[in-house]
Amino acid sequence: RKEVEQDPGPFNVPEGATVAFNCTYSNSASQSFFWYRQDCRKEPKLLMSVYSSGNEDGRFTAQLNRASQYISLLIRDSKLSDSATYLCVVNPGGSYIPTFGRGTSLIVHP
Amino acid sequence: DAGVTQSPTHLIKTRGQQVTLRCSPKSGHDTVSWYQQALGQGPQFIFQYYEEEERQRGNFPDRFSGHQFPNYSSELNVNALLLGDSALYLCASWTATNYGYTFGSGTRLTVV
Numbered sequence: 001r002k003e004v005e006q007d008p009g010p011f012n013v014p015e016g017a018t019v020a021f022n023c024t025y026s027n028s029a030s031q032s033f034f035w036y037r038q039d040c041r042k043e044p045k046l047l048m049s050v051y052s053s054g055n056e057d058g059r060f061t062a063q064l065n066r067a068s069q070y071i072s073l074l075i076r077d078s079k080l081s082d083s084a085t086y087l088c089v090v091n092p093g094g095s096y097i098p099t100f101g102r103g104t105s106l107i108v109h110p
Numbered sequence: 111d112a113g114v115t116q117s118p119t120h121l122i123k124t125r126g127q128q129v130t131l132r133c134s135p136k137s138g139h140d141t142v143s144w145y146q147q148a149l150g151q152g153p154q155f156i157f158q159y160y161e162e163e164e165r166q167r168g169n170f171p172d173r174f175s176g177h178q179f180p181n182y183s184s185e186l187n188v189n190a191l192l193l194g195d196s197a198l199y200l201c202a203s204w205t206a207t208n209y210g211y212t213f214g215s216g217t218r219l220t221v222v
Binding site for chain 1: 143145150151152153154155158166168198200211212213214215216218
């Protein structure tokens with residue numbers, strides 16, 4: 001089983017839709033979690049950290065479920081500019097080496 | 111505040127050659143990690159440097175080596191290039207007081 005697994009998609013949604021991505025991780029000792037956004041042929045950029053209590057940043061909501069070892073990202077009112085690959089990132093416990101999932105591709109169309 | 115800078119941005123090499131990629135971390139960051147990202151895949155960890163030492167290494171052969179300088183900048187060297195080494199090579203920096211990596215824009219290496 002891979003350390004961090006994501007559905008690669010693509011998720012193809014119309015503008016204004018709500019879309020959710022899930023990511024599972026195998027190391028139960030993992031301590032910190034992030035979502036990164038990567039545009040085509042660009043570097044990954046930090047979108048948001050994921051906290052146990054869940055956190056929201058505008059149209060984006062991230063949740064962590066430690067018992068089931070998954071994190072989620074919810075995007076409301078999708079914009080064309082949200083089209084990108086979303087990478088789930090997990091820091092294993094005792095390590096400062098983040099492990100990346102392969103990413104989920106989102107395509108928002110008019 | 112300069113972010114992470116990498117050079118060169120693009121590179122074409124022939125099989126068997128050697129390549130050196132360079133990275134300057136974000137100001138205030140002392141730890142540099144290198145990642146390889148093949149097309150359609152997530153970044154794969156190569157190694158991390160801190161205080162001029164390789165602190166941790168991923169599952170990459172010895173052909174991949176690195177160095178960190180006193181000013182925290184870093185180099186990634188790849189010897190005996192293979193076609194499969196073609197990828198985007200990303201450098202990321204961070205510091206323990208500021209969680210979350212900052213990535214450079216990467217070096218796109220093509221091996222022909």
